[in-house]
Each structure stands twice: as C-alpha cells, then as structure tokens.
Amino acid sequence: MSLVTLQLGQCGNQVGNSLFNFLADDISRQGTTAAEDSQEVFFRPICAKGPGHGIRQQARAVLVDMEQKVVAAALRPARGASWAYPPGSSLTQQSGSGNNWARGYFEYGPKHTADVIELVRRETEAADYLGGILTLQSAAGGTGSGFGAAVMEGLRDELPSTLFLNHCVWPFDSGEVIVQSYNTLLTLQHLTASCDAIILAENSALHRTCQRMLNIPRPSLPDLNGVIAHDLASVLLPAKLRGGRQLSLLSGVIGALGAHPAYRLASLQSVPQLPSSSVDFTSFAWPGLLKRLRQMLITGAYMEEGLDWSATPLPNEQHTWQRPHNKALSALLTLRGSQASAADTGGFADPSLYPSWQVQPLSVALSSVPFARCEMSASLLSCNQACARPVARMRSRATSMLAAKAYIHQYEAFGLSLQDMQAAVNCAEETVCRYDQLG
Structure with a gap:
C-alpha cells in the first residue's frame, strides 16, 4: 500500500523535501521488515544509481510550482542522499502568482490543472495499491493556496473515491503577506469542500517549538519544516491498531478522525519535543509522555513547555458557565517504541474529553519500532476545538x-x-x- 504526495507551491515543496529526507533517514534505522514496509509506502526502489549519489529509491511524489527555483533545487538530490524525486514528476512555469489567490485560482487553474492531474494519475498508477493522496501547501500565498485549491477541486472530480489528507501551513498572524487573511480564508473554504481532512500547522506554534524546545534561537524555514516533517512521519509511518489490525494509511487515519463533513480541521501534536543532541541523554517512560500529551489535548497546546496543569476536563453534564477545556470530536493516538502495547492509554478514553454524543472517539495505533531515535514517542492527531x-x-x-x-x-x-x-x-x-x- 502506497501514499502519493502532492507538493504545491514553494511551501509545499520545501515541506515535502524535508518530509522525504526525514523518512529516508528514519527508515534507514529500522529493522529489515519494518524498513521494507515503510519504504513501500513512501518510496519505490530503483536499480540505477545517480551519478555520485548512490540513489536507491524514488519518492512517490509530484512537485508543482509556478516558479522554477524551489522545484529545481528539490530535484537535485543532496550529496549522500539515498533517494530522489522521479524524473518527469514536476510542473513549473516562469512566473508566480504574486501572493494573489485569485490569480492562482482563476488564471493558472484553468491552464494547468489538467497537467497536474495527469502527473498525479501517472504516480498513482505506479503504486500497487493506492492508500490515498497527501497534499502539502500553504494557506497564505498565491500558487500553493489559489492554484492549489483549483488543483484539489480537479483531483476530487477526477478521483472521487480517493482519500485526500491535506497538510496546510497556516501563516503567522502578521508580517508575512499583507493580504494573507484573504488568501487564507479563501483557501480554507475550498479545501474543506475538496479534502477529507486538513491538518493545520501554525507557523507561530512551530516557531515557538523551535526556540523553546529545540534550542534554536533564530529558527529558519528549514527548522520549521523539520518539525512538520517529524510530526507528519509520526502518524503516517506504518502501525497497527490496538487489537492487531494494520492501520490502513489514509483510510485508517481519516477514519479515526471521523471524516465528518462539518469537521475537516485537525491538529497534530507529538512528544517528546527535544533537540536531537539530547536524545541519547534522555530517559523515556510512557506514563510521563502520555501525561504531557493528554494535557496538551486538554489545553489545546502544541508545545510541551508551559502547560497549564490546573486545567482539567469537566464532565459533560457540568454547566457551560464553568471554565471550559479544549474538547475533541475524535482522536488517533499513535505510540511508537519499546513496550508500546503495554502503555496505559486510558486517560485518552476519558468521556469528558469528547462530546457526549460521540460513541467511539479514540483510536490507538501501536508500533514497536522506535521513531526519530527515541526509545519511546507518541503523537496525537485530533479534530478538536483548538483548530478553530x-x-x-x-x-x-x-x-x-x-x-x-x-x-x-x-x-x-x-x-x-x-x-x-x-x-x-x-x-x-x-x-x-x-x-x-x-x-
């Protein structure tokens, strides 16, 4: 089962590049069987080696941007890389959309959507079994947001039974693009109609995480993209649902979120959050990790540091005048590492964390394979109030x-x-x- 990734615009292509770099690095540390399963999802093997690079696999991806610079850089594999993008998998033009959503949607959409659909169709046909399409884009610009919205509508019409998981980078509240509020809301309106689920990643939250948790005083875009790549990989790498059934890529991920047409937005949180240089000097225990992750859900926080430990979930019958906590419609909890199956996840099954009418809000996925060099790690993908x-x-x-x-x-x-x-x-x-x- 394989996942095809569609990288839209400058942001989408940079995030996608970071994601595949992270995946290739993490898969290389897995055992033989686990590595083969993971590679099948994101890469396809190749026999020929690139000149001087030792390329052994190609990413199952399509790259799209109305400017050539970012895509051209992504298509050149880094020295020592074990993977590359497949040839002929990209679409570029000579000029961008000028941060104008309308130009991307109304001018470039009719001209180039069919070409992107053809590239995606070719990539999906290269998979033995398609587990869904992951789209990466930003909300604030012109190409990734405007043209991206047009592409998503075209793909939804062309592939009506395919599941689409969208990862959308939400801009800083100010200081990026003066018309970003227009672009962002227009993007959101169209994506909620064409995608099965949308993971929102706020630049401000990513920036704070880099500064406070990863000890990066002045985070760069690659630093922020690295956090996104870590979080996405934590939920997309193969795992099994508690009970032994394989988590079936996007059908399992989106199914765990409920796929309710009125609640498309989701957030993704993970623990531990620490610099790579500290991993070898850190001790891990499931009770502590899950306690922090549960409190992040209760408070709607993205970061482990500075959690409000006084916030506690109130029973559903409590009156609304009392101090509310962040509630989730549904959640997928993924545990990776040593003794994951023995971890107590009962705290996430607390009915007060979810609406009273929700019957089975929690799904738990497990993998004994360590993730990101950590002996134990956990991620929570949830449709919750903080998304709004x-x-x-x-x-x-x-x-x-x-x-x-x-x-x-x-x-x-x-x-x-x-x-x-x-x-x-x-x-x-x-x-x-x-x-x-x-x-």
Whole structure:
C-alpha cells in the first residue's frame, strides 16, 4: 500500500523535501521488515544509481510550482542522499502568482490543472495499491493556496473515491503577506469542500517549538519544516491498531478522525519535543509522555513547555458557565517504541474529553519500532476545538479589511468578487461556530 504526495507551491515543496529526507533517514534505522514496509509506502526502489549519489529509491511524489527555483533545487538530490524525486514528476512555469489567490485560482487553474492531474494519475498508477493522496501547501500565498485549491477541486472530480489528507501551513498572524487573511480564508473554504481532512500547522506554534524546545534561537524555514516533517512521519509511518489490525494509511487515519463533513480541521501534536543532541541523554517512560500529551489535548497546546496543569476536563453534564477545556470530536493516538502495547492509554478514553454524543472517539495505533531515535514517542492527531482558534483570528482581520474594501481591486482583476470574499469569511465563521459547539 502506497501514499502519493502532492507538493504545491514553494511551501509545499520545501515541506515535502524535508518530509522525504526525514523518512529516508528514519527508515534507514529500522529493522529489515519494518524498513521494507515503510519504504513501500513512501518510496519505490530503483536499480540505477545517480551519478555520485548512490540513489536507491524514488519518492512517490509530484512537485508543482509556478516558479522554477524551489522545484529545481528539490530535484537535485543532496550529496549522500539515498533517494530522489522521479524524473518527469514536476510542473513549473516562469512566473508566480504574486501572493494573489485569485490569480492562482482563476488564471493558472484553468491552464494547468489538467497537467497536474495527469502527473498525479501517472504516480498513482505506479503504486500497487493506492492508500490515498497527501497534499502539502500553504494557506497564505498565491500558487500553493489559489492554484492549489483549483488543483484539489480537479483531483476530487477526477478521483472521487480517493482519500485526500491535506497538510496546510497556516501563516503567522502578521508580517508575512499583507493580504494573507484573504488568501487564507479563501483557501480554507475550498479545501474543506475538496479534502477529507486538513491538518493545520501554525507557523507561530512551530516557531515557538523551535526556540523553546529545540534550542534554536533564530529558527529558519528549514527548522520549521523539520518539525512538520517529524510530526507528519509520526502518524503516517506504518502501525497497527490496538487489537492487531494494520492501520490502513489514509483510510485508517481519516477514519479515526471521523471524516465528518462539518469537521475537516485537525491538529497534530507529538512528544517528546527535544533537540536531537539530547536524545541519547534522555530517559523515556510512557506514563510521563502520555501525561504531557493528554494535557496538551486538554489545553489545546502544541508545545510541551508551559502547560497549564490546573486545567482539567469537566464532565459533560457540568454547566457551560464553568471554565471550559479544549474538547475533541475524535482522536488517533499513535505510540511508537519499546513496550508500546503495554502503555496505559486510558486517560485518552476519558468521556469528558469528547462530546457526549460521540460513541467511539479514540483510536490507538501501536508500533514497536522506535521513531526519530527515541526509545519511546507518541503523537496525537485530533479534530478538536483548538483548530478553530487561528481561523477565528484570521476571520477577524479579514472582516476589518473587507469593511474598508482594502486590496479588493487586486482580486477583482482576476474575477473574484466582493461577494466571493464575503462568502469565504462566512464559511470561516460557520467553521468556528461548529467547533465551539463541541464544548
């Protein structure tokens, strides 16, 4: 069973490159059987070796950007790398979208969506059994967000029975692109209609994690992408559901989230969070790791440090005037490493963590194979109320800009109307309200 990755725009291609680097490195440390299973998911073997690189496998991926620079860099395997992207798996043009969602969607979408679909079709046919498509993109720009939205709609029409898991990088609250609130909400509106689940990764949370947990004073984009790669790999590498049944790639992952059409957004958290130089000097124990991860769910925190340990889940019958905690619609808990099957996960089955009407909100996946050089590690993919917090903040900014009709003419020039903008804002408001009602 294999997973095809679609890398959209500059952000998507950089994240994808970090992900495959991480996967190749982690798989190389696994035992023979586990490594073969993992390689089959993300890579296909090749006989020929690249000149001076010792390339042994090709990533199951398609690279797309309206500018050539990032894709060209990704297609050149690093010295000593064991993998490369397959030839003919990319689509580039001469100019980008200028951070204009409308240009990416309305200008490049009709021109190039069919070409991207053909590249994806070829890659899916190279897999013995397709376990789904992972798409990587940002929400704030023009190509990754606007053209990416058009591509996702085209793929959904072309492959209606295929599962799509989208990983979307959410921008900093300010300082990236002046029209990022427009681009982000337009992207969110279209992705919720075309993807089965969307993992939101906030740049601000990634930045804090690099600074406080990984001891990187001034994190770079590769540092942030490294955190994303670690988290994604922690949930996508092969594992078995408690009881012995294999977790069937995206059908298992998305199925664990419930795949509810009104709740597409999810967050991904993992422990431990520590610099690679500290791994060999750290002791691990399941009770401590799971206690921290559970508190991260309760508080909606992405980072282990600074957790509010006074926050406790309230029984569902408690009145709403009492201090609420972060509630989840559903969750997939993945444990990797020594004695994973013996770990007590009962704390995540607490009914007060979920709405009272949810019947089986928790799935637990296990693997005895260590991950990221850690003797024990855990990740939690959950559809929870904290996912709506960045959406609410971005909706507020977009509403203020719309009231002043700021920069609207730049979007109208490519066919997007004020009413279309307002519809995206309304969609975000509805999303926030639905997640609020989980409490």
